[in-house]
Amino acid sequence: xxxxTQSPKYxxxxxxxxxxxxxxxxxxxxxxxxxxxxxxxxxxxIYYSQIVNDFQKGDIAEGYSVSREKKESxxxxxxxxxxxxxxxxxxxxxxxxxxxxxxxxxxxxxxxx
Amino acid sequence: SQQGEEDPQALSIQEGENATMNCSYKTxxxxxxxxxxxxxxxxxHLILIRSNEREKHSGRLRVTLDTSKKSSSLLITASRAAxxxxxxxxxxxxxGNKLTFGTGTQLKVxx
Numbered sequence: 001x002x003x004x005t006q007s008p009k010y011x012x013x014x015x016x017x018x019x020x021x022x023x024x025x026x027x028x029x030x031x032x033x034x035x036x037x038x039x040x041x042x043x044x045x046i047y048y049s050q051i052v053n054d055f056q057k058g059d060i061a062e063g064y065s066v067s068r069e070k071k072e073s074x075x076x077x078x079x080x081x082x083x084x085x086x087x088x089x090x091x092x093x094x095x096x097x098x099x100x101x102x103x104x105x106x107x108x109x110x111x112x113x
Numbered sequence: 114s115q116q117g118e119e120d121p122q123a124l125s126i127q128e129g130e131n132a133t134m135n136c137s138y139k140t141x142x143x144x145x146x147x148x149x150x151x152x153x154x155x156x157x158h159l160i161l162i163r164s165n166e167r168e169k170h171s172g173r174l175r176v177t178l179d180t181s182k183k184s185s186s187l188l189i190t191a192s193r194a195a196x197x198x199x200x201x202x203x204x205x206x207x208x209g210n211k212l213t214f215g216t217g218t219q220l221k222v223x224x
Contacts, residue, residue: 041216042201045211045212048211088153099143101158101161103158104156107153107154
C-alpha cells in the first residue's frame with residue numbers, strides 16, 4: 001500500500017512545548033514538503049527537501065525545524081518560538097523537486113492551548 | 114514560484130450541472146497543476162497541463178490553458194455531490210522547485 005502517512009491525525013499540546021509531526025513516504029520520492037493551512041486559506045510552504053540531508057526554508061519557516069536523515073522520512077518540529085502554531089499541517093512528496101506533481105498525506109491538525 | 118489566483122472564491126451548483134473555475138497567474142510558466150481538497154483532508158492532484166498544451170481531459174475534468182492571457186480554467190462536467198471540495202491551481206515557473214497555492218475555489222454541489 002503506497003503513499004504518504006502522517007501521524008497523528010490530531011495533536012494537542014500546551015503552549016511552550018515543542019512538538020514533532022511525523023511524515024513518511026514509501027513512493028521512493030526524492031523531494032518532500034511541509035505546508036501549513038489555516039481555516040479558509042490556501043497552503044503556505046514551511047520547508048522543503050530536494051534530497052536526503054538537504055532542506056530549504058519555505059515562505060514561513062520561522063519557529064519550525066526539519067530533518068531529512070532518510071529518504072522516506074521528513075519530520076517537522078513545531079517549536080515554542082512559533083507564535084501561532086494551531087493549524088492543519090500537510091506533508092507532500094514528489095518524484096523530484098522540479099515541476100512535478102505532488103502527493104499529499106492526510107494531514108495533522110495541531111491545537112496548542 | 115508564483116501564486117495562482119482562483120476565481121470565483123465560492124461556487125454553488127446543482128448536481129448534474131457543470132462547474133467552471135478559473136485561475137490567473139502573472140509570469141510565464143512551465144506547467145500548471147490543479148488540485149482538489151476535501152474538507153479536512155490532504156490535497157489530491159487532478160491534472161498537470163504543460164505550457165505547450167492548450168487543453169487536457171481526465172474523465173469529467175477538462176482543463177484549458179491560455180498562456181497569452183495567463184489563465185487556466187477547470188471544467189467539471191455533470192457534477193456530483195462527491196465533487197464538493199476546494200479546488201486549487203498551482204502555476205509552476207520554469208525550473209520551479211516548489212508549488213505556491215492560492216486560497217482556492219470552494220465548490221458545493223447540492224442534491
